Amino acid sequence: MDWDQLLNVATHYLQDYIRVNTVNPPGNEIEGAKFFKKVFDSESIPCELFEPSQGRGSLLAILKGNGTKDPILLLNHIDVVPVEKERWEVDPFGGIVKDGYLYGRGALDNKSMGIVEMMALLILKREKIPLKRDILFFAAADEETGGRWGIQWALDHIPLLKQSAYALNEGGYVMLDETGRPDRYEVSNAQKVILQIKLKARGTSGHASMPHSDNPNVKLVQALEPLTKWETPYHILPTVKDYFLKMAPKQPAREREFFEDIEKGLRDPSFSVWLTSNPIFNAMVRDTISLTVLQAGSKVNVIPSESTATLDCRLIPGSSKEEFLKRLKGRLGDEIEVEVIAEGQSHPPSSLKTDLFHAIDRFAAESDPGCPVVPLLLPGATDSRFLREKGVITYDFCPFRLTEKELMRVHGNDERIAIENLGFGMRMLVKILKDVAT
Numbered sequence: 001m002d003w004d005q006l007l008n009v010a011t012h013y014l015q016d017y018i019r020v021n022t023v024n025p026p027g028n029e030i031e032g033a034k035f036f037k038k039v040f041d042s043e044s045i046p047c048e049l050f051e052p053s054q055g056r057g058s059l060l061a062i063l064k065g066n067g068t069k070d071p072i073l074l075l076n077h078i079d080v081v082p083v084e085k086e087r088w089e090v091d092p093f094g095g096i097v098k099d100g101y102l103y104g105r106g107a108l109d110n111k112s113m114g115i116v117e118m119m120a121l122l123i124l125k126r127e128k129i130p131l132k133r134d135i136l137f138f139a140a141a142d143e144e145t146g147g148r149w150g151i152q153w154a155l156d157h158i159p160l161l162k163q164s165a166y167a168l169n170e171g172g173y174v175m176l177d178e179t180g181r182p183d184r185y186e187v188s189n190a191q192k193v194i195l196q197i198k199l200k201a202r203g204t205s206g207h208a209s210m211p212h213s214d215n216p217n218v219k220l221v222q223a224l225e226p227l228t229k230w231e232t233p234y235h236i237l238p239t240v241k242d243y244f245l246k247m248a249p250k251q252p253a254r255e256r257e258f259f260e261d262i263e264k265g266l267r268d269p270s271f272s273v274w275l276t277s278n279p280i281f282n283a284m285v286r287d288t289i290s291l292t293v294l295q296a297g298s299k300v301n302v303i304p305s306e307s308t309a310t311l312d313c314r315l316i317p318g319s320s321k322e323e324f325l326k327r328l329k330g331r332l333g334d335e336i337e338v339e340v341i342a343e344g345q346s347h348p349p350s351s352l353k354t355d356l357f358h359a360i361d362r363f364a365a366e367s368d369p370g371c372p373v374v375p376l377l378l379p380g381a382t383d384s385r386f387l388r389e390k391g392v393i394t395y396d397f398c399p400f401r402l403t404e405k406e407l408m409r410v411h412g413n414d415e416r417i418a419i420e421n422l423g424f425g426m427r428m429l430v431k432i433l434k435d436v437a438t
């Protein structure tokens, strides 16, 4: 394989793909799906467009195997989040290459993954690798606003997707330390469960010159105060225990023993304060609550008749929703109305005892000896939750190397990917696919 030439091709494809504006809303993913169709058609790889709603297009491409094993699904999403154009150094839809990076909305989330997955199919086809399982490529619409017109629709209407033994989707990365050395491979096999809640306080409106005791703003603020101080109990999943155990050798001597047995560690008051001051670690060990929207009043001299707040809660898979709500209501008191406005399903973590996980493990051992492959409980939600619901073993893992600083550009300004990452990603994905599909 001429990897330099392939890198060149992949870079040009990603530039073109970024130039297709798929900001969601409205998405208009059909244009992105057509981009892929053109490439797959030119390479004689069968593919099909789907457009369940005007403009909301997805695409499935299939590289056929002999069927002795169930398919593996390479998932990516076409839509991107909006931009604050004036805050960008470059045109976010220009596909601009500068100083070894390709800039643009979707450069990380998630257009680069789409391109690398597409390239993997092209490479395996050109190399005429005999496959034991189909490799499915699915570029989905509507990930950024919930998946209704993308993966959710597809799982209900394209039976082949559900037959996949495995799926690879966005989520974890090969994380680099500050010096740029590989620190860990984060493969997410589970995610927190969404529980979004609206709170409402009612009262009596009136002239602000005559304060009274039935002001809904005061009631809401007072009720929220104990809630924001709530230290929810720790709930450690075996996969999270394993994560900290694998991270232990990298810790300073004092922390190491606590990482080796995180439940014991969290019983140490000073260690637990230190650990939970890290937002990601904190999200991995407990149910969390973020106060996100406060709405009340519209004029300085008017006491309103109601005020509302929304909470974005994320529960550990397996936590009882009912118990959580009961405790939450107990803290808020009787005067606040509680309404669940969105809730996800809880799915057990995907098993790590699989060919696919071992293939990632083997790649890591060869490419970055001593670098652990750790199972991540993802604080956020991805399309993978719908696949796990159908019983597909799904890992959230992008084959790219990133520092935490670069990762912060996801959904932010000047999102970019190092060009060399496209080469690394293609090599890794092709190797892994050869491992699990031949």
Ligand SMILES: [Zn+2]
Residues within 6 Å of the ligand: 077, 109, 110, 143, 170
């Ligand atoms: Zn994404």
